[in-house]
Amino acid sequence: MTELKDPPALVAEQRPRVRTELPGPRSRALLERKDRVINGALRDWSGVPLVEARRAGYVIEDVDGNTFADLVSAWGAAPYGSHPPLVRGAVNDAWDRYGMEISNYIQSEPVIELAERLVALAPGRIARVAPTVTGTEAVEGAVKLAREATGRPMILTFLGQYHGESTYLAAANSTDVSTCTTANAQYVPGLVYAPYPNAFRAPFHRGAGPFDDTLYLDFIEQWLLRLQVEPTQIAGVLIEPVAGEAGILAPSAQFWAGLTALCRRYGWLLILDEVQTCLGRCGTVFAADLWGLEPDILLLGKGLTAGGQAIAAIMATDEVLADSHTHLGGTYAWEPAACAGALAGLDLLAGGDVLKNVAALDAIAREELVPLLESFEQLGDVRPLGAWVALEFVTDRATISPASAFQAAVHQAALRRGVLAISEDTKPLYRMQPALTMPPELFRWSCRQVADAIAEVAAEPPEEADL
């Protein structure tokens, strides 16, 4: 094991710094060990060429002593930095008191209080909660509930979304055939798809836009409902209010007005998957609040964890949940310590400073990253929303073909400068997902490192494999 700095020293270090090549020698040795024993999907470490030694605040230190600004925040599950003291204290106290407990059978106060607090916070007519551990289970449960509540079999969902890794959701995802849906999704019935609104990569259009996302509703009405499925067969519409894994795509107010009108007309339940967007990510408590949406079923994950222990939730109206007989959750759903951590997270959010900070991060991304569109032909689009920003690199703006090699090179150049964000081989997206409470100056510094990284790569662009 490497010798570790104590967290205050790590945080006090003003700027992340990379001192070795990546991976450094200790990281390389560990990654090679990992490759001998871990599953194939996790064997490629070229994208994250380091092994974490510790995390403190908003900085990750690797086993070679390199430090990085954390623009991943545990994929959003650590929205208040690495170990927010309030959450840590609450989790530890509850664990001391209850240890591991099965909340599906034996009740405790943190479980009840969390359910009450979430119901008070949720939009519209949401009145009840069903506990789960992961976002995946929450979405699976929502599908079961929608079918139970309506007696209808089909779910209308959107191509390009992400909902989890279970067999059923690998189908509902349709995120990426090569990594998510292959050899499983094709055997799962009960789903009907429309494309997710995407202003930059609109289907049936070469290049970016023009864009009117009510066309997607026309497709549902004039094609799906006429040629594929009767409206009375559809139980619910499963949709992310902002599609995260698909690249931070936010549909228009007109789209939402049209979709909710279809739900009302045909008796479809509106199932909002807010696993990734809930509790502040988009600058509002729920992404639903951006448009005043009133879901019948609302799914929470990541942000609810608050950096404590794994927890997720299905929330729904009385009609859906009050008399439901559907079994949900399982052994680990809503352990008291996880609930206590989530409650502490809600306290942090209620303070008001968190959403102010998110607004500051949003403004910084707009100031630092959006203007780069003027300077770099290879930057196709920049989409900031709250504490979230996606950059798309393209070979040229006419075809908007993904520039995967360019993106990977930017990611590596940013890593060498001490910025660890999200870049995956299978997606034409570079995403920055800081903690909601990341200090604005660290986020601004990170954006500037990314800008420098783009300039470095643009000066000598790599060859694209598919060109």
Ligand SMILES: Cc1ncc(COP(=O)(O)O)c(C=O)c1O
């Ligand atoms: C929108 C959405 N739904 C569901 C999930 C699945 O959540 P989990 O990884 O907790 O199972 C994710 C995870 O990224 C997500 O982004």
